[in-house]
Amino acid sequence: MEEELDIWRTNRKNLQGFLHAFDAGQLNRVPDGFSNNLIWNLGHILVVQQLLVYGLSGQVLHIPQELIPKYQRGSRPEGDVGQEEIALIGKLLADTVPLLEEDIRENRFGTFRPFTNSAGFRITDLPQAVAFNNFHEGLHLGYMMSIRKLV
Numbered sequence: 811m812e813e814e815l816d817i818w819r820t821n822r823k824n825l826q827g828f829l830h831a832f833d834a835g836q837l838n839r840v841p842d843g844f845s846n847n848l849i850w851n852l853g854h855i856l857v858v859q860q861l862l863v864y865g866l867s868g869q870v871l872h873i874p875q876e877l878i879p880k881y882q883r884g885s886r887p888e889g890d891v892g893q894e895e896i897a898l899i900g901k902l903l904a905d906t907v908p909l910l911e912e913d914i915r916e917n918r919f920g921t922f923r924p925f926t927n928s929a930g931f932r933i934t935d936l937p938q939a940v941a942f943n944n945f946h947e948g949l950h951l952g953y954m955m956s957i958r959k960l961v
Contacts, residue, residue, distance in 0.1 A: 815940070818944055819907055825947070829852070832961065841961060844957060847957065848961065849899065850885075852903065854881045855950050856873060858943070859947070866924075868920070868921060872906055927942075
């Protein structure tokens with residue numbers, strides 16, 4: 811699973827670059843033809859990773875509960891996200907990487923509730939959750955690369 815974590819670490823650094831490259835107005839802008847924006851994608855990536863890896867393992871999430879309805883699957887941006895929440899998302903994108911690595915090292919994950927997502931991917935254990943999360947984050951990085959050209 812170390813290779814998957816290496817990919818994840820690198821992808822998270824790429825994602826955090828958006829927070830440094832764009833101001834709050836750009837992060838919040840929903841371009842024509844899109845249903846979300848850069849900051850929503852970052853929040854969504856964070857929430858889905860926590861729900862996939864920690865939620866399906868019956869563990870406590872490392873994010874505030876109020877972020878879940880705002881960024882979970884099926885949600886959309888509902889107004890501008892303020893600088894405080896942008897900073898929180900950036901901090902959590904960084905902080906959740908060493909937390910997961912430590913939790914894996916300390917063998918804190920036990921039972922895993924199998925899950926089949928809407929695309930038909932069946933996730934039955936932690937390594938599959940980490941692998942699928944990388945796929946999911948990469949997909950949203952691609953969306954963000956398209957959005958960045960329009961903001």
